[in-house]
Amino acid sequence: xxxxxxxxxxxxxxxxxxxxxxxxxxxxxxxxxxxxxxxxxxxxxxxxxxxxxxxxxxxxxxxxxxxxxxxxxxxxxxxxxxxxxxxxxxxxxxxxxxxxxxxxxxxxxxxxxxxxxxxxxxxxxxxxxxxxxxxxxxxxxxxxxxxxxxxxxxxxxxxxxxxxxxxxxxxxxxxxxxxxxxxxxxxxxxxxxxxxxxxxxxxxxxxxxxxxxxxxxxxxxxxxxxxxxxxxxxxxxxxxxxxxxxxxxxxxxxxxxxxxxxxxxxxxxxxxxxxxxxxxxxxxxxxxxxxxxxxxxxxxxxxxxxxxxxxxxxxxxxxxxxxxxxxxxxxxxxxxxxxxxxxxxxxxxxxxxxxxxxxxxxxxxxxxxxxxxxxxxxxxxxxxx
Amino acid sequence: xxxxxxxxxxxxxxxxxxxxxxxxxxxxxxxxxxxxxxxxxxxxxxxxxxxxxxxxxxxxxxxxxxxxxxxxxxxxxxxxxxxxxxxxxxxxxxxxxxxxxxxxxxxxxxxxxxxxxxxxxxxxxxxxxxxxxxxxxxxxxxxxxxxxxxxxxxxxxxxxxxxxxxxxxxxxxxxxxxxxxxxxxxxxxxxxxxxxxxxxxxxxxxxxxxxxxxxxxxxxxxxxxxxxxxxxxxxxxxxxxxxxxxxxxxxxxxxxxxxxxxxxxxxxxxxxxxxxxxxxxxxxxxxxxxxxxxxxxxxxxxxxxxxxxxxxxxxxxxxxxxxxxxxxxxxxxxxxxxxxxxxxxxxxxxxxxxxxxxxxxxxxxxxxxxxxxxxxxxxxxxxxx
Numbered sequence: 001x002x003x004x005x006x007x008x009x010x011x012x013x014x015x016x017x018x019x020x021x022x023x024x025x026x027x028x029x030x031x032x033x034x035x036x037x038x039x040x041x042x043x044x045x046x047x048x049x050x051x052x053x054x055x056x057x058x059x060x061x062x063x064x065x066x067x068x069x070x071x072x073x074x075x076x077x078x079x080x081x082x083x084x085x086x087x088x089x090x091x092x093x094x095x096x097x098x099x100x101x102x103x104x105x106x107x108x109x110x111x112x113x114x115x116x117x118x119x120x121x122x123x124x125x126x127x128x129x130x131x132x133x134x135x136x137x138x139x140x141x142x143x144x145x146x147x148x149x150x151x152x153x154x155x156x157x158x159x160x161x162x163x164x165x166x167x168x169x170x171x172x173x174x175x176x177x178x179x180x181x182x183x184x185x186x187x188x189x190x191x192x193x194x195x196x197x198x199x200x201x202x203x204x205x206x207x208x209x210x211x212x213x214x215x216x217x218x219x220x221x222x223x224x225x226x227x228x229x230x231x232x233x234x235x236x237x238x239x240x241x242x243x244x245x246x247x248x249x250x251x252x253x254x255x256x257x258x259x260x261x262x263x264x265x266x267x268x269x270x271x272x273x274x275x276x277x278x279x280x281x282x283x284x285x286x287x288x289x290x291x292x293x294x295x296x297x298x299x300x301x302x303x304x305x306x307x308x309x310x311x312x313x314x315x316x317x318x319x320x321x322x323x324x325x326x327x328x329x330x331x332x333x334x335x336x337x338x339x340x341x342x343x344x345x346x347x348x349x350x351x352x353x354x355x356x357x358x359x360x361x362x363x364x365x366x367x368x369x370x371x372x373x374x375x376x377x378x379x380x381x382x383x384x385x
Numbered sequence: 386x387x388x389x390x391x392x393x394x395x396x397x398x399x400x401x402x403x404x405x406x407x408x409x410x411x412x413x414x415x416x417x418x419x420x421x422x423x424x425x426x427x428x429x430x431x432x433x434x435x436x437x438x439x440x441x442x443x444x445x446x447x448x449x450x451x452x453x454x455x456x457x458x459x460x461x462x463x464x465x466x467x468x469x470x471x472x473x474x475x476x477x478x479x480x481x482x483x484x485x486x487x488x489x490x491x492x493x494x495x496x497x498x499x500x501x502x503x504x505x506x507x508x509x510x511x512x513x514x515x516x517x518x519x520x521x522x523x524x525x526x527x528x529x530x531x532x533x534x535x536x537x538x539x540x541x542x543x544x545x546x547x548x549x550x551x552x553x554x555x556x557x558x559x560x561x562x563x564x565x566x567x568x569x570x571x572x573x574x575x576x577x578x579x580x581x582x583x584x585x586x587x588x589x590x591x592x593x594x595x596x597x598x599x600x601x602x603x604x605x606x607x608x609x610x611x612x613x614x615x616x617x618x619x620x621x622x623x624x625x626x627x628x629x630x631x632x633x634x635x636x637x638x639x640x641x642x643x644x645x646x647x648x649x650x651x652x653x654x655x656x657x658x659x660x661x662x663x664x665x666x667x668x669x670x671x672x673x674x675x676x677x678x679x680x681x682x683x684x685x686x687x688x689x690x691x692x693x694x695x696x697x698x699x700x701x702x703x704x705x706x707x708x709x710x711x712x713x714x715x716x717x718x719x720x721x722x723x724x725x726x727x728x729x730x731x732x733x734x735x736x737x738x739x740x741x742x743x744x745x746x747x748x749x750x751x752x753x754x755x756x757x758x759x760x761x762x763x764x765x766x767x768x769x770x
């Protein structure tokens with residue numbers, strides 16, 4: 001195990017002049033703090049004895065039921081064989097999936113580049129990660145390449161994918177690919193771990209159902225999160241998957257943290273009960289769309305001679321690559337010298353000793369003025385590269 | 386991995402007439418809910434943007450510093466080579482210790498019986514648990530037996546111990562044994578994981594310093610908890626150990642849950658800053674001492690012809706054994722038929738397919754009337770055993 005590149009970057013000096021386009025944080029402007037404060041006061045005055053006491057590992061039952069119903073009703077996620085458990089963020093859903101679905105030496109196929117936190121969780125169980133190439137058209141994992149990998153690689157147990165607004169590339173897997181992914185998983189008898197924290201943060205482009213919505217046989221573990229639509233500091237997410245798998249995850253979770261913070265599980269449940277989460281998400285999306293548009297316009301204005309990118313339809317990240325296919329890390333270093341933090345693409349590679357022409361830019365946390373200034377500074381920084 | 390016996394017991398029917406002496410819960414009467422509510426309101430109105438955002442994996446810096454200073458100043462815990470990190474309960478401190486200190490097939494020595502949650506965490510990393518016999522005088526792990534085990538067992542990496550108010554036996558390791566434990570660990574070059582969630586819950590008996598207080602060379606990982614002195618539902622504890630070890634634990638924690646609930650880390654810090662935690666613990670102890678005394682008196686009155694026990698000087702549990710050395714599970718089953726939940730001693734054994742004459746009774750959660758009635762019912766239930 002080793003510390004992640006992002007983690008070290010986020011430890012950068014606390015300089016007020018620094019602009020970070022490196023984080024993966026939601027904007028605090030989206031946190032429904034006033035509503036949460038009111039709910040919290042009610043819990044403290046009327047339900048503190050239960051909310052501050054030990055709870056069950058599976059999670060607070062009303063939150064589990066309410067979340068499962070919302071996912072099922074709105075997105076056709078989850079069938080009779082599935083069970084939803086509350087986890088300490090989607091990160092824990094991923095880690096527990098790795099724990100119960102893989103053994104040392106097994107192979108996990110994944111997009112390359114992919115989410116560092118998931119790669120780290122998988123690596124911590126000594127599995128071998130094998131990257132599947134992505135298509136150049138922004139449609140994510142190449143299904144022909146996946147089929148070839150499944151055909152030639154022994155001991156594949158799991159396919160890890162972020163099909164919608166992938167981190168770091170922003171790619172979206174088309175519905176036809178999702179269907180083929182499921183067919184291939186069935187044919188080669190491997191499980192799929194679908195990491196889907198961003199899908200409701202859609203700014204344009206058509207809605208494509210999660211892979212889990214197509215899962216008729218219990219082949220998909222779905223990792224979801226409240227971090228991006230409510231708040232991340234409360235560390236609440238969930239896993240939705242076939243009950244024999246989630247029950248093993250519960251046993252793993254029990255010895256890991258017993259249960260997730262119960263007070264905020266109750267708070268979250270009441271928020272979903274008393275407020276309009278869909279309306280809240282629409283407001284978040286308006287804010288994030290403006291930031292994404294600002295970033296795209298700034299890049300167009302200042303960096304179109306150096307970088308190529310595809311406009312992401314949702315999520316938190318814009319992935320750009322050097323037109324000269326040089327090292328993205330060189331861009332990130334130059335930007336850092338001008339007090340703009342970015343994440344070099346190599347940090348997301350399965351083999352992060354390789355080079356990548358990519359740089360990941362975050363547009364969810366900085367405000368539009370910071371985004372414009374950040375991109376302007378990067379352009380000045382890389383002028384001679 | 387398999388579900389724990391306690392977990393299944395705690396899922397018992399929600400019958401209002403049921404008396405549970407099976408839990409390991411603090412009394413909700415001890416939760417400083419009013420103080421927490423006031424602090425929470427302040428965080429929501431003035432610091433929500435930081436408190437609800439992602440935080441660093443090591444934990445909220447002011448809480449880390451304040452906790453380390455309190456432990457150091459009051460209990461001489463922690464030296465210059467040590468680092469304190471916040472974990473999602475002491476359970477996570479134990480789990481992360483297992484993760485970073487053991488490899489598959491390594492041996493961990495522990496008290497037998499011992500805390501189920503810790504045994505489960507260790508088992509989940511496929512280590513081999515080897516129980517060290519305890520002394521009959523309530524002084525915990527037998528140091529001669531430990532030395533013999535260290536001498537004859539290959540691949541021992543870790544000694545797991547709850548030296549103070551052990552769970553389930555309530556035993557307390559004398560200071561001389563603690564010193565010898567450290568010497569043996571040094572001699573055989575193994576680490577010690579000291580699980581110490583109860584030590585401040587002292588009702589009588591002399592104060593004995595934690596093993597960690599004697600650790601001059603960084604051989605002890607100390608797992609501590611806010612669960613028993615503030616509240617368990619917030620899932621906050623800590624690990625204090627040599628920095629190279631805690632840094633690896635941080636890498637493991639990062640891919641497990643990123644960080645613990647930040648809002649309650651801040652809340653906990655302010656509670657420690659603004660209120661008198663030592664005075665609060667004194668009040669908890671007055672409440673728990675009364676409950677312990679009630680249980681001891683009830684047992685004396687109703688069950689002294691069937692059971693033997695040693696009065697615990699602190700903690701949450703009273704361990705009793707059948708005078709006829711019959712199976713404790715038979716007592717627990719009979720008690721359950723009379724609607725009193727207890728935990729049969731075998732549940733705590735390293736090899737839980739063995740029998741134990743013991744039964745663990747909890748006195749922290751039930752009130753004195755429930756304790757009296759519970760013991761009375763057990764006596765009626767086991768009359769013909």
